[in-house]
Amino acid sequence: MDALDLARWQFGITTVYHFVFVPLTIGLSPLVAIMQTAWVRTGNERWLRLTKFFGKLLLINFAIGVATGIVQEFQFGMNWSEYSRFVGDVFGAPLAMEALAAFFVESTFLGLWIFGWDKLPKKIHLACIWAVAIATNLSAFFILAANSWMQHPVGTTYNFETGRAEMTDIVAVLTNPTVLAAFPHTIAAAFLTAGTFVAGIAAWWMVRLVRSGDEERARDVYRPAVVLGLVTMLVSGAGVAASGDWQAKLMFDQQPAKMAAAEGLCETQDGAAFSILAVGDLTNDCAGVRHLIELPGFTSFLATGDFDARIRGVDELQEYYTEWVTSWEEANGVEATFDPQDTRFYPNLAITYWSFRLMIGFGAGSAALALAALWLLRRKGAVTDKVWFGRLGIAAIATPFLASAFGWIFTEMGRQPWVVAPNPNTSGVDGVWLLTARGVSEVVSPGMVLFSMIGFTLLYGVLMVAWFRLMKRYAVQGVADTEHDPSPEANPPADDADGTARPLSFAY
Amino acid sequence: MDLPVVWFLLIAVLWTGYLVLEGFDFGVGMLLAILPRGDKARREKERRLMINTVGPVWDGNEVWLLTAGGATFAAFPEWYATLFSGFYLPLFLILIALIVRVVAFEWRGKIDSPAWRGWADRALIFGSFVPALLWGVAFANLVRGVELDADHQYVGGFLALLSPFALLGGLVTLSIFLTHGAIFLAMKVDGEMRERAGTFAARSSVVTLVVAGVWAVWAQLAYSGKGWTWAPVLVAAAALVLVVAATRLRREGLAFTASAVAIVAAVVLIFGSMFPDVMPAFDPANSLTVDNASSTDYTLTVMTWVAVILTPLVLLYQGWTYWVFRKRLTIEHIPEATGLTFDRVVSRS
Numbered sequence: 001m002d003a004l005d006l007a008r009w010q011f012g013i014t015t016v017y018h019f020v021f022v023p024l025t026i027g028l029s030p031l032v033a034i035m036q037t038a039w040v041r042t043g044n045e046r047w048l049r050l051t052k053f054f055g056k057l058l059l060i061n062f063a064i065g066v067a068t069g070i071v072q073e074f075q076f077g078m079n080w081s082e083y084s085r086f087v088g089d090v091f092g093a094p095l096a097m098e099a100l101a102a103f104f105v106e107s108t109f110l111g112l113w114i115f116g117w118d119k120l121p122k123k124i125h126l127a128c129i130w131a132v133a134i135a136t137n138l139s140a141f142f143i144l145a146a147n148s149w150m151q152h153p154v155g156t157t158y159n160f161e162t163g164r165a166e167m168t169d170i171v172a173v174l175t176n177p178t179v180l181a182a183f184p185h186t187i188a189a190a191f192l193t194a195g196t197f198v199a200g201i202a203a204w205w206m207v208r209l210v211r212s213g214d215e216e217r218a219r220d221v222y223r224p225a226v227v228l229g230l231v232t233m234l235v236s237g238a239g240v241a242a243s244g245d246w247q248a249k250l251m252f253d254q255q256p257a258k259m260a261a262a263e264g265l266c267e268t269q270d271g272a273a274f275s276i277l278a279v280g281d282l283t284n285d286c287a288g289v290r291h292l293i294e295l296p297g298f299t300s301f302l303a304t305g306d307f308d309a310r311i312r313g314v315d316e317l318q319e320y321y322t323e324w325v326t327s328w329e330e331a332n333g334v335e336a337t338f339d340p341q342d343t344r345f346y347p348n349l350a351i352t353y354w355s356f357r358l359m360i361g362f363g364a365g366s367a368a369l370a371l372a373a374l375w376l377l378r379r380k381g382a383v384t385d386k387v388w389f390g391r392l393g394i395a396a397i398a399t400p401f402l403a404s405a406f407g408w409i410f411t412e413m414g415r416q417p418w419v420v421a422p423n424p425n426t427s428g429v430d431g432v433w434l435l436t437a438r439g440v441s442e443v444v445s446p447g448m449v450l451f452s453m454i455g456f457t458l459l460y461g462v463l464m465v466a467w468f469r470l471m472k473r474y475a476v477q478g479v480a481d482t483e484h485d486p487s488p489e490a491n492p493p494a495d496d497a498d499g500t501a502r503p504l505s506f507a508y
Numbered sequence: 509m510d511l512p513v514v515w516f517l518l519i520a521v522l523w524t525g526y527l528v529l530e531g532f533d534f535g536v537g538m539l540l541a542i543l544p545r546g547d548k549a550r551r552e553k554e555r556r557l558m559i560n561t562v563g564p565v566w567d568g569n570e571v572w573l574l575t576a577g578g579a580t581f582a583a584f585p586e587w588y589a590t591l592f593s594g595f596y597l598p599l600f601l602i603l604i605a606l607i608v609r610v611v612a613f614e615w616r617g618k619i620d621s622p623a624w625r626g627w628a629d630r631a632l633i634f635g636s637f638v639p640a641l642l643w644g645v646a647f648a649n650l651v652r653g654v655e656l657d658a659d660h661q662y663v664g665g666f667l668a669l670l671s672p673f674a675l676l677g678g679l680v681t682l683s684i685f686l687t688h689g690a691i692f693l694a695m696k697v698d699g700e701m702r703e704r705a706g707t708f709a710a711r712s713s714v715v716t717l718v719v720a721g722v723w724a725v726w727a728q729l730a731y732s733g734k735g736w737t738w739a740p741v742l743v744a745a746a747a748l749v750l751v752v753a754a755t756r757l758r759r760e761g762l763a764f765t766a767s768a769v770a771i772v773a774a775v776v777l778i779f780g781s782m783f784p785d786v787m788p789a790f791d792p793a794n795s796l797t798v799d800n801a802s803s804t805d806y807t808l809t810v811m812t813w814v815a816v817i818l819t820p821l822v823l824l825y826q827g828w829t830y831w832v833f834r835k836r837l838t839i840e841h842i843p844e845a846t847g848l849t850f851d852r853v854v855s856r857s
Contacts, residue, residue: 063610063613070603070606077577077591092803095578100814100815104575104822107570108568111568167804455604508613
């Protein structure tokens with residue numbers, strides 16, 4: 001393998017790994033904030049106990065998300081320095097904004113929330129977790145704005161002299177239709193993840209308590225958490241589907257090759273079918289693809305809203321891009337940076353096809369479970385002792401994680417061979433594109449990339465085991481039987497008054 | 509002043525924030541290996557006392573680094589690209605260190621077992637030591653200049669980063685942060701640990717004065733080429749002398765202020781001696797400068813607005829955090845360990 005392949009593997013490993021933790025943080029911090037709000041508003045101790053329980057799980061998860069996020073920012077420069085030179089003028093801006101506007105807020109207020117239970121007035125302390133929740137979501141917006149620009153460069157011109165992309169309109173970058181669709185999609189997926197997480201753990205506990213005869217506690221503490229989780233799943237599941245549909249239409253317009261590859265569509269068709277099962281020979285050659293089960297006209301419908309619309313296949317797009325890139329370079333007197341005749345202008349078919357289906361399948365499966373579970377618990381105060389219900393709840397936790405991972409694999413692998421995808425029509429700017437192969441660092445040897453990749457992968461493996469054991473251990477511990485109100489309102493003034501030091505409500 | 513210069517200054521400010529704030533986090537982290545005394549239980553309590561002095565703030569402090577990184581990417585893409593790909597291995601080590609440090613802070617108390625805490629302590633010590641050393645090495649290389657080719661790519665290789673001047677630079681940040689951390693600790697705790705940290709600072713400040721003094725004069729004579737950078741050299745020297753005196757007198761607040769001033773002066777010296785280069789090359793024709801490395805005027809204008817509006821806010825709420833947690837901690841403040849164990853999963857039903 002050369003440095004390019006290794007750098008791509010490293011990016012894939014570190015990004016998918018990072019995004020195991022991110023959606024849970026994004027979705028769970030608002031849910032914990034909602035629980036704490038319920039406590040502050042109603043004074044019902046149940047919500048304080050739930051806040052503390054899910055808050056601990058949030059913190060275990062938050063730490064590793066932060067830790068792996070640092071790698072994300074650094075590796076653009078380390079492994080992808082030529083990409084960074086090309087895009088820095090545009091791409092760097094949302095990253096810097098994220099740090100200034102969001103990351104500072106979430107890190108600072110998280111510290112206040114963790115350590116401030118007995119120091120801050122109840123409402124100020126509550127505001128801290130909301131600041132964290134809002135900032136994590138704002139973080140996601142800036143990162144997605146940067147990523148969406150790679151999918152669909154806007155607000156930018158190409159500087160022929162320097163060979164770089166240059167920003168001309170920050171508003172266009174931040175209101176890129178691609179990010180306006182990707183943001184609700186990613187956030188909804190994050191809420192789906194957190195909703196499934198809360199509902200799954202609480203459902204398992206509810207069943208366990210009912211079976212051990214403690215129906216009272218199951219109804220009092222866990223049922224509200226199950227319902228909160230399920231409603232979150234249902235609403236966010238609908239959000240994922242609606243925003244995903246919008247994204248599909250944008251993709252048809254902005255990245256037709258990704259669309260065609262997602263369907264394994266080789267030849268251009270009117271009224272293209274949605275393939276449910278296809279097999280190929282894994283040579284990434286269209287000739288090997290056979291479609292076994294299809295929904296007629298459905299791909300055309302997803303892409304345009306019209307069942308009979310014409311969808312360009314991979315073969316036509318290959319010709320189209322070849323012709324278009326060549327003529328653009330000739331027309332602008334740009335020295336050819338690659339041989340269009342020798343470049344494949346569409347992504348790996350098998351990966352794009354299957355990651356698309358796995359994303360949809362895992363996401364839809366999770367939302368469907370929520371509907372069934374809500375039906376089962378529809379009566380007021382209903383709890384269940386069905387073992388399968390608890391087990392299914394635990395098993396379901398994994399599905400949105402998998403859906404997110406496949407979603408990113410799809411959107412990033414599907415953009416190939418480009419790292420900055422061109423706009424082959426009037427929807428964006430002209431001339432701003434970069435092949436992934438041209439973005440890799442020139443001075444970093446394959447050995448160095450391999451070395452760092454092995455280092456990160458080993459460390460990430462160890463941390464994954466530790467994270468999983470911690471999460472599991474704290475989930476199995478369950479919600480505390482009682483939880484003392486730690487707020488300064490409910491406690492005598494601090495230690496100075498009588499000269500003795502009172503232990504902190506929380507310490508590492 | 510034109511915008512690339514403004515951003516050069518802003519990035520220096522971000523690094524100042526990072527080194528002043530995270531500097532004492534690193535110091536406290538490293539001192540975990542040195543300061544705790546007594547029997548096992550006592551040492552564990554003391555370690556927790558130390559960790560909790562930075563507990564509420566270390567995460568916010570670290571964001572200054574991420575902002576400096578993001579700002580460099582946005583304002584000086586060429587600098588970001590050449591620096592990060594060129595200093596590959598040191599940055600890789602720093603990343604590993606920062607990762608284990610973050611999770612160790614948050615996960616340490618979650619499991620109540622000596623072995624688990626032992627790993628967390630090792631991670632905290634390693635994760636503080638490595639960046640404390642390597643940031644100095646990296647900055648010394650920027651002061652000294654590196655081998656860039658005509659495309660501004662770093663071609664010097666890893667070993668070229670380990671010159672005596674650069675290694676001494678590593679010792680400078682290491683010793684400054686150790687002293688800075690000890691002073692911070694003495695300022696934030698009471699009881700035996702306060703005394704011990706104060707004594708440590710009084711001794712280490714002398715070492716810091718010598719090491720940093722030699723390095724600063726070396727940097728000034730050999731690499732700066734500017735008369736005015738004698739000013740930060742002298743300010744740093746005066747501040748470090750003051751640190752020595754104040755730590756002897758146990759004037760903790762004064763010592764901390766002086767230590768922070770010394771770090772600010774060091775950043776001024778480093779950035780001042782580079783200017784107008786952001787990455788000086790051995791062949792000056794190949795140097796990356798504030799002009800040839802910067803983004804376009806439009807991008808810098810946008811980012812200036814963002815920075816001008818948000819940076820004061822950041823200072824405000826981070827300052828408030830320090831106010832909320834202003835009280836000195838004592839060993840009595842540290843609650844019993846609340847971690848669970850992996851030994852036996854207790855079922856309560």
